[in-house]
Structures are given as structure tokens and as C-alpha cells.
Amino acid sequence: MRRVADPTVMFPEAEGWSAWPAPAKLNLFLQITGRRPDGYHTLQTVFRLLDWGDTVYLRMRGDGGIRRLGESAEGVVEADDLMVKAAKSLKKESNIAQGVDIGVKKRIPSGGGFGGGSSDAATVLVALNRLWGLDWPTDSIARLGLSLGADVPVFVHGQNAWAEGVGDVITPIDLPPAWYVLAFPGVHAPTAGLFQAEDLTRDSAPATIANFLSGSLSGNAFEPVLRKRENAVDSVLNALSAIGTPRLTGSGSGCFVEFATRDEAMDALQRLPAQLDARVAEGAARSPLLDALERRS
Missing domain, CATH: 3.30.230.10 (Ribosomal Protein S5; domain 2)
Structure with a gap:
């Protein structure tokens, strides 16, 4: 960066x-x-x-x-x-x-x-x-x-x-504490184009919060589409598969793997190729912006 x-x-x-x-x-x-x-x-x-x-x-x-x-x-x-x-x-x-x-x-x-x-x-x-x-x-x-x-x-x-x-x-x-290895392929995903892609799945059956909390939901509809169009995204997801289950975020090119602790995330980060643009970040219980507002009250 x-x-x-x-x-x-x-x-x-x-x-x-x-x-x-x-x-x-x-x-x-x-x-x-x-x-x-x-x-x-x-x-x-x-x-x-x-x-x-x-x-x-x-x-x-x-x-x-x-x-x-x-x-x-x-x-x-x-x-x-x-x-x-x-x-x-x-x-x-x-x-x-x-x-x-x-x-x-x-x-x-x-x-x-x-x-x-x-x-x-x-x-x-x-x-x-x-x-x-x-x-x-x-x-x-x-x-x-x-x-x-x-x-x-x-x-x-x-x-x-x-x-x-x-x-x-x-x-x-409410989400449990978690840490994430984030990786940036260095490409700007064209959101509008992805939404218009013919191979985008647009008819998934509606799910519930309970489905997510059970662990049955983790995919991203844009991942197969973007992997075909951007070799860099496919390469990063393949690299991340060595440390866990990689996922795409939003309709962008960024990828991540979830871990229960900071130590696990940092250890995984060290096992990735040195040339990969990656970092560790903690999941927040709520936005730090709300904390900033409270400090100024």
C-alpha cells in the first residue's frame, strides 16, 4: 500500500x-x-x-x-x-x-x-x-x-x-471474538460489472440468521465469478487455502481467513508468501466510531 x-x-x-x-x-x-x-x-x-x-x-x-x-x-x-x-x-x-x-x-x-x-x-x-x-x-x-x-x-x-x-x-x-488475516490482491473489482455477470447466481434460497449462526452459510456469490475474471484473486485465495478456509469480502477483491485468537492469526500470517500483501486485524464488537463519540460526550 x-x-x-x-x-x-x-x-x-x-x-x-x-x-x-x-x-x-x-x-x-x-x-x-x-x-x-x-x-x-x-x-x-x-x-x-x-x-x-x-x-x-x-x-x-x-x-x-x-x-x-x-x-x-x-x-x-x-x-x-x-x-x-x-x-x-x-x-x-x-x-x-x-x-x-x-x-x-x-x-x-x-x-x-x-x-x-x-x-x-x-x-x-x-x-x-x-x-x-x-x-x-x-x-x-x-x-x-x-x-x-x-x-x-x-x-x-x-x-x-x-x-x-x-x-x-x-x-x-452478536458475533464471537475473532481475528482475521486480510489479503489484498491489488486489483480493483468492478462491482457494477460483477452484478451484471451472466454466471452470477441470483436466485439463492433466502436464509435466516439461525442458518448463519449454525455455520451453514459462509460463501460469497461473487467469488466464483471474480476468480474466473481476475487471476490475482484466484492466486490469493489459493495461497490463503494453506492457512485455513479463505473467503471473499463483499463484491471486492479482498480476501480473508478467520481465526479464534490473535496468536493463531499471526502464526498463519507468517506462513504466507512474503510477497503477499496481507495483515492481521481484529473483529470489533462494535464500531470504534461509537467509542470515539462516547469519549467526546
């Missing part, structure tokens, strides 16, 4: 910046159950939040302006940045005069299916709701977030969740 400037230099607290976590996520399973008349696919999945991700930096502006400073996701211009869109949407809907400068330290790779862009946008919405003194209820913020992307609401709610619909019908779920 590319190096970035030290955020303590770029966004110092002494100059009015505040730091807010934007955690990554995993889809512990994902299946598509149908297609709506408007073309959107209905799915079922379980979102697992991680205690690792990006950091979003915010600084209030009195002139009403909204601007992005510093780095961004690769190739994303300011006008298309979900963080900027999130701030503009919240400002418009709340009719508030204040503005904000936005910065980010990117750790979550783009196109990996780890939810980086959606999580960054959710963090902007949640943090600005506090910093601008709006006091909107979480459900209202989540509804606004849904207009930015189907994954945004789960990050707004900040809980591990069973999700249905287009990913927006969320039921909180």
Missing part, C-alpha cells in the same frame, strides 16, 4: 482538527436472492466490523465551505469523493451555515470490498452530526447515508449486523 504523509503533521489538533475512526468491514457471507424491478439486486449478508481502518479528520469552517485537503482514495476527484458528498448532503438537509475541511488517512485499499469509501462517508455524517450540534437520531443519519451507498447505513449504526434488501435492512447480531 502506498505511503502517506504523517496525519499528525497534516491535520494537527492544535489547528482545530479532530480525528475520527472509519473502520473496515468484512462480509462473512453474501448471497443474492433476487432482483427488483428497478434492477437492484436483493441480497443477504453479515457485516463484521474491524478494529482497523481509515482515520477521517475534520475541522470546522465558519464560511460554510466544504473542501477536502490532503490525500484521497486513488483516482477519486474531490467532487466524487463520498466524504465530500456526505458533508454536502448533511449541510443541505440540515440547512446549517457551518462548513468543514475534510482530510483522511487511507489504510483500507480501494476496490477491496472492505467498505473504505462507505465507512469514510458514514464517519463524516456521524461526526458532523455531533460537531455541528444537529443531534439527529441515528436512523435519520442512516437514511441520508443510504442515498450515498448501500453499505453506509451499517457503518452509521456501528453494529455487526445481518443485512437484507439491498443491504439496507439491518438487524444487529
Whole structure:
């Protein structure tokens, strides 16, 4: 992953910046159950939040302006940045005069299916709701977030969740402690193209939370499609099979293997090829963004 400037230099607290976590996520399973008349696919999945991700930096502006400073996701211009869109949407809907400068330290790779862009946008919405003194209820913020992307609401709610619909019908779920080896093939999965793939399974029988908790659900509908189209993804999944049962996350190219303890995950990481871009991350009981909000109460 590319190096970035030290955020303590770029966004110092002494100059009015505040730091807010934007955690990554995993889809512990994902299946598509149908297609709506408007073309959107209905799915079922379980979102697992991680205690690792990006950091979003915010600084209030009195002139009403909204601007992005510093780095961004690769190739994303300011006008298309979900963080900027999130701030503009919240400002418009709340009719508030204040503005904000936005910065980010990117750790979550783009196109990996780890939810980086959606999580960054959710963090902007949640943090600005506090910093601008709006006091909107979480459900209202989540509804606004849904207009930015189907994954945004789960990050707004900040809980591990069973999700249905287009990913927006969320039921909180308790998950056991776990650690994960994450691997990044280095390719940007074309989500729109994958959804249109002829060999994508779109008619899986609807499952229940009980099915998932029993261990009978763990696959990802996009995995066989993406393995055929991206040799790098197939190679990484094959490499991970030496340490456990590899899975794809979301509709991205990122892969992971689950372990019960940190020691097991670290030992597995050491057994992977040195050239593989991989790391260990802990599953979170809830979003670290909620902890940050509580510390500022």
C-alpha cells in the first residue's frame, strides 16, 4: 500500500482538527436472492466490523465551505469523493451555515470490498452530526447515508449486523471474538460489472440468521465469478487455502481467513508468501466510531 504523509503533521489538533475512526468491514457471507424491478439486486449478508481502518479528520469552517485537503482514495476527484458528498448532503438537509475541511488517512485499499469509501462517508455524517450540534437520531443519519451507498447505513449504526434488501435492512447480531488475516490482491473489482455477470447466481434460497449462526452459510456469490475474471484473486485465495478456509469480502477483491485468537492469526500470517500483501486485524464488537463519540460526550 502506498505511503502517506504523517496525519499528525497534516491535520494537527492544535489547528482545530479532530480525528475520527472509519473502520473496515468484512462480509462473512453474501448471497443474492433476487432482483427488483428497478434492477437492484436483493441480497443477504453479515457485516463484521474491524478494529482497523481509515482515520477521517475534520475541522470546522465558519464560511460554510466544504473542501477536502490532503490525500484521497486513488483516482477519486474531490467532487466524487463520498466524504465530500456526505458533508454536502448533511449541510443541505440540515440547512446549517457551518462548513468543514475534510482530510483522511487511507489504510483500507480501494476496490477491496472492505467498505473504505462507505465507512469514510458514514464517519463524516456521524461526526458532523455531533460537531455541528444537529443531534439527529441515528436512523435519520442512516437514511441520508443510504442515498450515498448501500453499505453506509451499517457503518452509521456501528453494529455487526445481518443485512437484507439491498443491504439496507439491518438487524444487529452478536458475533464471537475473532481475528482475521486480510489479503489484498491489488486489483480493483468492478462491482457494477460483477452484478451484471451472466454466471452470477441470483436466485439463492433466502436464509435466516439461525442458518448463519449454525455455520451453514459462509460463501460469497461473487467469488466464483471474480476468480474466473481476475487471476490475482484466484492466486490469493489459493495461497490463503494453506492457512485455513479463505473467503471473499463483499463484491471486492479482498480476501480473508478467520481465526479464534490473535496468536493463531499471526502464526498463519507468517506462513504466507512474503510477497503477499496481507495483515492481521481484529473483529470489533462494535464500531470504534461509537467509542470515539462516547469519549467526546
